[in-house]
Amino acid sequence: MGADFWGYARPDGQVGVRNFVAVIPSVACVNGVVAAIANKVPEVVPLYHGHGCGRSLEVPMHLRVLANLGKNPNVAAVLVVGLGCEVIKAEAIGKAIAETGKQVKWFNVQELGGSQKAAHRGADICRRFLEEISNLERTRFPAGKLVVGLECGGSDAFSGITANPAVGLASDWLVDEGGTVILTEDTEMIGTSHIMERRACDREVAEKTVRMIAEAEQLTRDLLGPLASLVIAPGNMDGGMSSIQEKSLGCITKAGSRPIVEVVEYGQPPTRRGVVLMDGPGYDAESLPGLAAAGSQIIIFTTGRGTPLGFPICPVIKVASNSELYHLMQDDMDVNAGRVLEGTELSEVGKEITELLLEVSSGHPTRAEVNRQGGMVCLYTLHPPF
Numbered sequence: 568m569g570a571d572f573w574g575y576a577r578p579d580g581q582v583g584v585r586n587f588v589a590v591i592p593s594v595a596c597v598n599g600v601v602a603a604i605a606n607k608v609p610e611v612v613p614l615y616h617g618h619g620c621g622r623s624l625e626v627p628m629h630l631r632v633l634a635n636l637g638k639n640p641n642v643a644a645v646l647v648v649g650l651g652c653e654v655i656k657a658e659a660i661g662k663a664i665a666e667t668g669k670q671v672k673w674f675n676v677q678e679l680g681g682s683q684k685a686a687h688r689g690a691d692i693c694r695r696f697l698e699e700i701s702n703l704e705r706t707r708f709p710a711g712k713l714v715v716g717l718e719c720g721g722s723d724a725f726s727g728i729t730a731n732p733a734v735g736l737a738s739d740w741l742v743d744e745g746g747t748v749i750l751t752e753d754t755e756m757i758g759t760s761h762i763m764e765r766r767a768c769d770r771e772v773a774e775k776t777v778r779m780i781a782e783a784e785q786l787t788r789d790l791l792g793p794l795a796s797l798v799i800a801p802g803n804m805d806g807g808m809s810s811i812q813e814k815s816l817g818c819i820t821k822a823g824s825r826p827i828v829e830v831v832e833y834g835q836p837p838t839r840r841g842v843v844l845m846d847g848p849g850y851d852a853e854s855l856p857g858l859a860a861a862g863s864q865i866i867i868f869t870t871g872r873g874t875p876l877g878f879p880i881c882p883v884i885k886v887a888s889n890s891e892l893y894h895l896m897q898d899d900m901d902v903n904a905g906r907v908l909e910g911t912e913l914s915e916v917g918k919e920i921t922e923l924l925l926e927v928s929s930g931h932p933t934r935a936e937v938n939r940q941g942g943m944v945c946l947y948t949l950h951p952p953f
Contacts (some may be wrong), residue, residue, distance in 0.1 A: 596650045601689075
């Protein structure tokens with residue numbers, strides 16, 4: 568008999584592990600109005616970001632991501648706040664979210680007579696949303712309904728032999744239960760094409776995998792030239808890493824050993840269950856929104872140097888690669904994978920992560936949630952603004 572968790576049923580068949588009312592600005596110009604709404608109604612989750620206008624090539628991607636953040640199953644209801652003259656319209660985001668059947672409203676500040684009137688209107692809407700969703704109760708669901716994003720940041724020389732492979736065991740378990748894991752950060756797959764290609768479920772997926780990694784490598788070479796092999800953070804090097812390939816070989820173990828079934832764009836939800844690759848950056852703050860927009864209810868984040876970063880609408884489980892870090896930043900770490908270096912079996916740490924995953928899915932808060940380290944939405948960009 569498979570494992571279960573307790574979550575919130577959504578109208579489109581998805582299952583949330585949290586029950587949020589989100590307030591999404593369509594453009595950075597109204598972040599202040601969204602903040603005013605959040606001040607009046609502290610229970611809402613504001614998704615501040617710095618875009619929505621002044622761009623061209625990123626517009627379809629940013630529209631998709633903002634809408635898909637609202638579609639994330641952890642969100643029960645959404646208010647979209649627009650300005651009125653921006654490129655990415657509140658109405659477009661709201662109508663896309665409405666396709667899920669969840670409650671959504673939108674308005675433009677310019678049409679309501681200014682920021683104060685808009686904040687009052689938004690607060691009234693959010694209070695009604697909160698009252699309506701308060702009646703929703705958790706019910707039992709199989710673990711196969713989970714979509715888990717995989718992230719690593721501030722890796723060290725131990726990440727590839729402790730935290731990442733331990734998460735890989737949890738990934739294998741979830742996929743065997745019928746669930747989905749999403750591995751992103753294609754920069755941190757450079758040098759592993761030969762491994763990832765063999766894991767693809769068919770030739771089409773293999774070709775997409777190789778192409779995605781090759782494009783990430785080419786972009787890195789175009790930007791860094793002879794230093795391309797060092798496209799890792801200073802903290803990675805201080806932690807004992809020597810090249811991007813070394814980091815990549817550890818990074819990909821987070822996705823376990825099961826076949827890769829699909830390759831998706833940044834912030835695009837998978838259509839198949841299993842191991843999925845998402846084209847996206849290695850920069851954690853831009854990678855997390857993509858995983859959330861792709862439908863991840865939970866994100867597992869390995870680190871060797873330590874980072875408190877979470878995400879507003881998704882619980883983030885932090886796995887420390889070494890015991891020194893775990894004890895130094897125990898307020899921010901959920902699991903100590905460094906125990907592997909002290910004699911604990913890797914399988915035992917993998918089991919601990921699996922058990923914690925189910926507990927968090929049923930409502931147990933992560934350290935990032937306890938510390939209110941939700942952060943903000945840093946949208947991936949490819950070009951300078953106009």
